[in-house]
Structure formats: C-alpha cells, structure tokens
Amino acid sequence: MNNLKILNKRCYLWVPKIPPETWSRSHFTGRAMSDVLTNNMCECFNSKLVDGRDKPIITLLEYIREYVMMKIVNVLKVIDRSSGLLTPYTTQMMESVKKQASKYTLHWNGEDHYQVTGPNGDQCVVNMTTNTCACRRWEITGIPCRHVVAMYSYKVYPINGMSIWPTSQVPIQITAPKFKKQIGRPKKSRKNSTAEREDGGSRKKSKVDAKGKRKVVEGEV
Ligand SMILES: [Zn+2]
Known part of the structure; x- marks a missing residue:
C-alpha cells in the first residue's frame, strides 16, 4: 500500500473502500x-x-x-x-515446484510447525495440522507450494543397534565363502578377448556412460 501511495495517491485512497477479500491474496479464502x-x-x-x-x-x-x-x-x-492424477498443467507446475523445493531446508519446532528456509531470504512457517503455509498458496490453490514440498523428500529412518535386531527364523546357516589365496599379485587390467587380440591395435573397450547405457569406446585401453 505504501508503494501504491507513491505511485498514485487517489488510487491509494480508493482501493481500501473495496473489501480486501476480493482483491488481496492475504485476504482470499481457500474455498475456491x-x-x-x-x-x-x-x-x-x-x-x-x-x-x-x-x-x-x-x-x-x-x-x-x-x-x-x-x-x-x-x-x-x-x-x-494424460496419465497420473494431475492435469498436464498442474503436473508441469508441480515439477517446477519440486525443483525449487530442493533448495530449501527445514526445521521442526517439536509440534506441528516447520520453519522452511530457502534462497533470497524466503522463509515461511508451514502448519501440518491446518495444512497451511504462510505464503498462502497451498491454502488458496490446493497445490502444495515449494515450502510444503520441501518437507516431502524421501527420508532414511534410523534403526536400532544389531544387539536388539530380531533373530532370523529362516533355517539356513550362512557360512563364510571358501577363499583360496592365489599366487602373485592380483591382476588389475582386463584380459582382452580373442576378437580384440585379432583386431590388433584398435582395441575396443565398453564403457558405461552417464545415462547408464553401455557404449564402445574406440582405441581406448
Ligand atoms: Zn508456502
């Protein structure tokens, strides 16, 4: 409102006469x-x-x-x-929200509130009992905001020590594998196949690329 006052004083005086729930997100209800x-x-x-x-x-x-x-x-x-539960537009929106959420960290207050902090001083309190976030996007649109999504990452839960693990009821005893020490130092380089040896100089080697696909690299030893 202060910014509006600088821009246009008449507008600043006129706007408050209209009920704020019709034009300001801070006053919108979550009904729609x-x-x-x-x-x-x-x-x-x-x-x-x-x-x-x-x-x-x-x-x-x-x-x-x-x-x-x-x-x-x-x-x-x-x-x-479309596949999945969401519309194509919402799916796209959620993907973008998930990317943003990965930059956020959260702190639990011990009850049902979380303080979620991200870049550029963006910090909001999420209440998991009322399903609300201070930014109000979750409440107004029904789509979780980046602060809420930041709390839904997969977690690895802690476990108790081995001394109190339950004993397996499976009637098989697993024994240590037989081990025979080989003479000499174990070889590190792979043996070339017959085809590779016949191929002479341009030996080929298969390699796993970033996408997990196995590809053949020319001339690499
Ligand atoms: Zn939020």
Whole structure:
C-alpha cells in the first residue's frame, strides 16, 4: 500500500473502500482452491464470443452453448491423453515446484510447525495440522507450494543397534565363502578377448556412460 501511495495517491485512497477479500491474496479464502484470476477468465470468454455478440439473444445463447459443449469435449480429450492424477498443467507446475523445493531446508519446532528456509531470504512457517503455509498458496490453490514440498523428500529412518535386531527364523546357516589365496599379485587390467587380440591395435573397450547405457569406446585401453 505504501508503494501504491507513491505511485498514485487517489488510487491509494480508493482501493481500501473495496473489501480486501476480493482483491488481496492475504485476504482470499481457500474455498475456491484456484489460482485463476476472474478477470483473465472473463477476458478469455469474451474473446471467444466476438462472432456471436452481435446476434439476436437466442442465437447468441446457442452460440455460447455450442462453444461450452466443444470446450468440455476438448478438456475430456486432454484428460484422456494424460496419465497420473494431475492435469498436464498442474503436473508441469508441480515439477517446477519440486525443483525449487530442493533448495530449501527445514526445521521442526517439536509440534506441528516447520520453519522452511530457502534462497533470497524466503522463509515461511508451514502448519501440518491446518495444512497451511504462510505464503498462502497451498491454502488458496490446493497445490502444495515449494515450502510444503520441501518437507516431502524421501527420508532414511534410523534403526536400532544389531544387539536388539530380531533373530532370523529362516533355517539356513550362512557360512563364510571358501577363499583360496592365489599366487602373485592380483591382476588389475582386463584380459582382452580373442576378437580384440585379432583386431590388433584398435582395441575396443565398453564403457558405461552417464545415462547408464553401455557404449564402445574406440582405441581406448
Ligand atoms: Zn508456502
């Protein structure tokens, strides 16, 4: 509001007369569970009606009915093409949120609050009982924000010491493998196959690349 006051004083005086729950995220309720701005939706709808707007009322209503009918069919086609529980848009959004969340750390207060801290001084309190975050995105859109996602990483849980592990009931005794010490120092380099030896100078070696695929490297020993 202070920034607005600098920009335009008349606007600064006019805005508070409108109930803040209609224009400020800090006052929105979580009832709608949507991040869509009504204004954007109206503009999109209006632009679709350009050709029907100057028609008589019944023709206009028919135009709108047909448009809505086709729109719903299009949405059903998108659902058919999608896999998983989320829509393609939300899946994409969640992927981006997950990337952001990897840069965050969290501290538990011992009860149901977590302090989640990330880059650029971004720090929010997440309440796991009320399912809310201070940034309010989770509450307003229903989609977990980066602060909430930061808490959902996989964890490795601690275990007790071996002395109190339960004894296995499997009737097999595992004994140590037989070991025979070989003469001399064990060889480190791999023996070339017959084909490699016949190939002469350009020996080939298979190597696992970054993607886990095995590839053949020319001329490498
Ligand atoms: Zn948040």
